Amino acid sequence: xxxxxxxxxxxxVPEGAIVSLNCTYSNSAFQYxxxxxxxxxxxxxxxxxxxxxxxxxDGRFTAxxxxxxxxxxxxxxxxxxxxxxxxxxxxxxxxLQFGAGTQVVVTP
Amino acid sequence: xxxxxxxxxxxxRKEGQNVTLSCEQNLNHDAMYWYRQDPGxxxxxxxxxxxxxxxxxxxxxxxxxxxxxxxxSFPLTVTSAQKNPTAFYLCASxxxxxxxxxxxxxxxxxxxxx
Numbered sequence: 001x002x003x004x005x006x007x008x009x010x011x012x013v014p015e016g017a018i019v020s021l022n023c024t025y026s027n028s029a030f031q032y033x034x035x036x037x038x039x040x041x042x043x044x045x046x047x048x049x050x051x052x053x054x055x056x057x058d059g060r061f062t063a064x065x066x067x068x069x070x071x072x073x074x075x076x077x078x079x080x081x082x083x084x085x086x087x088x089x090x091x092x093x094x095x096l097q098f099g100a101g102t103q104v105v106v107t108p
Numbered sequence: 109x110x111x112x113x114x115x116x117x118x119x120x121r122k123e124g125q126n127v128t129l130s131c132e133q134n135l136n137h138d139a140m141y142w143y144r145q146d147p148g149x150x151x152x153x154x155x156x157x158x159x160x161x162x163x164x165x166x167x168x169x170x171x172x173x174x175x176x177x178x179x180x181s182f183p184l185t186v187t188s189a190q191k192n193p194t195a196f197y198l199c200a201s202x203x204x205x206x207x208x209x210x211x212x213x214x215x216x217x218x219x220x221x222x
Contacts, residue, residue, distance in 0.1 A: 002150075004150075006150075008148060031207060032207045032208075032210075034210060036213075041215075041216070041218075042215050042216070043112075043114075043198050043200075043213035043214050043215045043216050044151075044198070044213045045213070046210050046211075046212060049210045088150065088151070092207045093207060094206065094207065095153070096153070096207075096211060098150040098151040099150055100148055100149060100150040101150060
């Protein structure tokens, strides 16, 4: 079983909607949690980086970590077609473990 | 602009051939990493280096080799022993090893078999 699980999607939403992405993880030792955005044929770009539980907001992006339920979330408000990409969650404790990525499509 | 440069963008390998993927960073980062990305499997760690002249195997090191002779460079060789080399290869770096600093990625090299 993978240490970080992520629904591959695709997740299709209309422009302006809230995109809700989730991951679960199994290793309770994970302390650092990240979300990356990856466009086709490009490398992952770091979006959010959080330590332990709680919320972090950056512009239209909000990351949440619930360590009690081992759940990681990313919310994108006012979604735009340019948000169409694959979103990777990752968790780390000594070694970085990635989810497989969720493909998001924002339709105009 | 600081960043990570991977070259070439596309690479083709013949049977029995070794090929080398280049990764250069000008971020003054100590740690560098190589990942392999296959559809539906996420990123898997091949090798990593936390300091010059030192590197460690990741989860899928068989059939690959690396060197770290300079801080800014971490080339990856895909040897003929790697029987399924077709994948998207990503190089990353972080200011220090471990968890405190996040990893940043280059734009990858896509390797295919001829």
